[in-house]
Amino acid sequence: MLNIVDLRNDFDGSIKKDLYKKLTQRTGTQNGTNTISIVAEIIDNVKQNGDSALKEYTKKFDKAQIETIKVSEEDITAAYKEVAPELLETIKKSKQNIWSFHEKQLQNSWISPKEDGTMLGQLVRPLEKVGLYVPGGTAPLISSVLMTAVPAKVAGVEKLIMCTPPSQDGSINPAILVAAREAGVDEVYRAGGAQAVAAMAYGTETIPSVDKICGPGNVYVATAKRLVFGDCDIDMFAGPSEILVIADSSAVPEYVAADLLSQAEHDILASSVLVTDDVSLLDSVKTEIEKQLLGLKRNEIIEKSLKSYGFGILVDNLEEAIEVSNNIAPEHLELCIKEPMSILGMIKNAGAIFVGNYSPEPLGDYMAGPSHVLPTSGTARFSSPVNVDQFIKKSSLIYYNKQSLEATNNDIVRFAEAELLDAHANAIKVRFNK
C-alpha cells in the first residue's frame, strides 16, 4: 500500500524534489475549487453575518441544526456524569504531565540596572484572550483540548474560549467538555472548521474575538488560521498529521507499521513515510501494514491517505535518511534505529522527535507531556510546537535619568538629523535647552 520511492539512484535529485513538494503541499481541493478560495468565502460570510452564518455552516458541514452556539453549564455538569471515572483519571494524569513539562518553559520578567542610572528590562505578560480550536470532524480529539489549554493556563492566559464542531445531534462529546473544564477553559462553543476560526478572529454576537487562535485542525481550519493571521495571532500551521520513521535493520516491522497507520487514520490528507536503507525491512513493513489494516475501524481513511501520501523511501545509508527527513521537516519523526541518540545532532527540522522503539508517536499524542500540537506541511523548518512562549508577549522597559540621557543626547540628535526627522531631534534638544 505504500508508494515505493527508490532514492538510491536519484542522481540529479529530481525524484527527491517532487517528493518533498508532494508531501509539503497537501492542501486538497473540492470540485476543482482550491481550499483558499473556499475558506476565504466562509470567513467573509462569518464576518458579515455572524451567528447566522455559523449556524448555516454547522448545518451544511456538520449536519447539525443547532439552536444555541454556547455550551451551557448544565451540559458540562451532565458531561461529568457520562464520562467513565477511569477516563477522567487519565485526563487528569495527562493534564499533570503536560503542566509539569510546560512549567519548565516559564520565563520571568527582568530589569537590569546599570551604574550610570539607566535601567533596561523586559516585562513578560500573558495574552488576555485566547481561542482554542479542537478538532471534532472525524474523531473527538479530547487530548487536543489539554495540549492547547494547559500550556495557555501555565502561561497565565486570563480568558480561554474553545470552539469544536458538534455531532449531528448538536451535542459535544462529553469527554471534550470534561477535558475543557479540567484544563481551565472558560467557554465552549459549538462551531467547527473555517467558520469557527473566523468567529474567534472577528467575533460574532455570541463568540468573542480573541487575541490569538491556537490548535490543530484539518486543511480548512489550518488555511483559515493562515488567512486571519494579522487580524489576530495564530500558533502555527498545524494541519493534517504527518509521521516520518527513520528505520534500520534493528527496527521491528510490526511497530513501524503500527506507528505509520496511527497517523494515516487521522485524515485522507495525512502523510506516513518510512525512510530506510534496508529493503527487507521495507518489505516486512508493507506486509504488516496490510495485515494490521484489516482490524482497524478507520481503514477507509487510512487506505486513501496511504494511497496518496504513504511512502516507503529507500536510501543508501542513515546520513541520506536524515537528509531526506530534514528536507521534509515532518511533524513527528520517529527514530527506530540501533543508536538513535547518536544522530540527534544531525536532526534539523522536526516538530517532535520520538527516540527508539519504545517511544511511539501516540505516547506523545496523549501522555508524555510536550504538546502534540505541532507544525505540519514542512513548517517545522521555522515553527515550534505549541508551548508557553506562544501565550506570552514581552514589553521592553527603558529608564534613563537626566544625566544618562545627556550622555547620549548628541548621538540621538545625530541619528535623527541623518534620518531627516527633526521632531525626533527636537524631543531631545528641548530637554537640554539646545
Ligand code: NAD
Ligand atoms: P476538524 O474539526 O479539523 O474539521 C471539521 C470541520 O471541517 C467541519 O466542522 C467543517 O466545518 C469543516 N469542513 C469539512 N469539510 C469541509 C468542506 N468540504 N468545506 C469546508 N469546510 C469543511 O476535524 P477533522 O476533519 O477530523 O480533522 C482533524 C485534523 O486535525 C486532521 O487533519 C488531523 O490530522 C489534524 N491534527 C493535527 C494535529 C497537529 O498538531 N498538526 C494534531 C491533531 C490533529
